[in-house]
Amino acid sequence: MANLLQEEGRTDDVIALCKRTLSLDERNAQAYTLLGEVYANRKEPAAALPYFEKSVEMQPKLTRNRLNLAGALIEVGQYGRAESLLNEIVREHPRFPFAHFNLGLLYDEQRRLEEAKTAYAAEVAAYPEHFKARFNLGKVMFQLGDRAGSLAQMREVVRLAPEQPEGYLFLARGLLQESAPIEQVQAVVEKGLSLARAPDQKALGWLLMADVYNRKRQPEKMNEALRNAGSYAPAPAH
Structure with missing residues (x-):
């Protein structure tokens, strides 16, 4: 019952x-x-x-x-x-299942990034379809400076979970860092934004769009994107 x-x-x-x-x-x-x-x-x-x-x-x-x-x-x-x-x-x-993933979360919380990477990678090795483990592995790789590794994981996240916004948004972030063709990046950001529901996801999406418009030298659209991002930012604590 x-x-x-x-x-x-x-x-x-x-x-x-x-x-x-x-x-x-x-x-x-x-x-x-x-x-x-x-x-x-x-x-x-x-x-x-x-x-x-x-x-x-x-x-x-x-x-x-x-x-x-x-x-x-x-x-x-x-x-x-x-x-x-x-x-x-x-x-x-x-x-x-989830044992190495939880170890990864634990190390992530403590900023023990190399250990987090090892733990997430172990979860992915055991369960290749675990998109959350791949996503976290990609984020940690990005923080450790492994941009190519991070991009590979985010592409796989998008393949495994095409209905989830975070893979697109973090893939776009990595593509911007690698100076990928801006139209390609914009398409990825727009897809992530179309799927985003949580305020933090929407804020990240609009910040990425602001970066895209800045690189395209479209200041009015950039400022509008920044305003949109700000509308999803948490209110300051009193």
């Missing part, structure tokens, strides 16, 4: 049902896991953490539970515990 409610997006109902279940059976490991997953999906890692802790305590051999816990630990900044847990997982199960 709880799984069905979760699939339907009725997260408040899932929480209520799981808590009611635990009031009757405090050893119900599935209820703890579901509660953790619901809070994690709602971007509330601090709320998810105690439930993932409990699910690991009750079922310590389940790798998925440990991976969930590691993800929550990363989100709340408990990097040492998360790293120990993830290293344990990859030693036991080198190809476990």
Whole structure:
């Protein structure tokens, strides 16, 4: 029942049902896991953490539970515990889905870019269709100065996930750095913008368009693009 409610997006109902279940059976490991997953999906890692802790305590051999816990630990900044847990997982199960990916996230958060690159590359080697791992690998390569490697990954992201805007936008960024033909770059940016939904994606897209118009010596369009980018920027904190 709880799984069905979760699939339907009725997260408040899932929480209520799981808590009611635990009031009757405090050893119900599935209820703890579901509660953790619901809070994690709602971007509330601090709320998810105690439930993932409990699910690991009750079922310590389940790798998925440990991976969930590691993800929550990363989100709340408990990097040492998360790293120990993830290293344990990859030693036991080198190809476990998302294990190397989460290690990459952990290293990325700490600006340990070479280690992040290695972790993301391991995830991509095990799961070549994992576009998020490729995307993050491409971003890290760009930061490390490997522009050709980054472009190759972003092209593959676009191939694997043509409906996702981020591949196009970051591919365009790399193409601008490489002074690719400006019409080619503009087409890639426009495709990314047409797919963008999140404000940060739209802001990046318009900043890239401003760069395109600047290189095409079209100042009025450049200024309009900058205004559009600014309209999606977060409001300053008071």
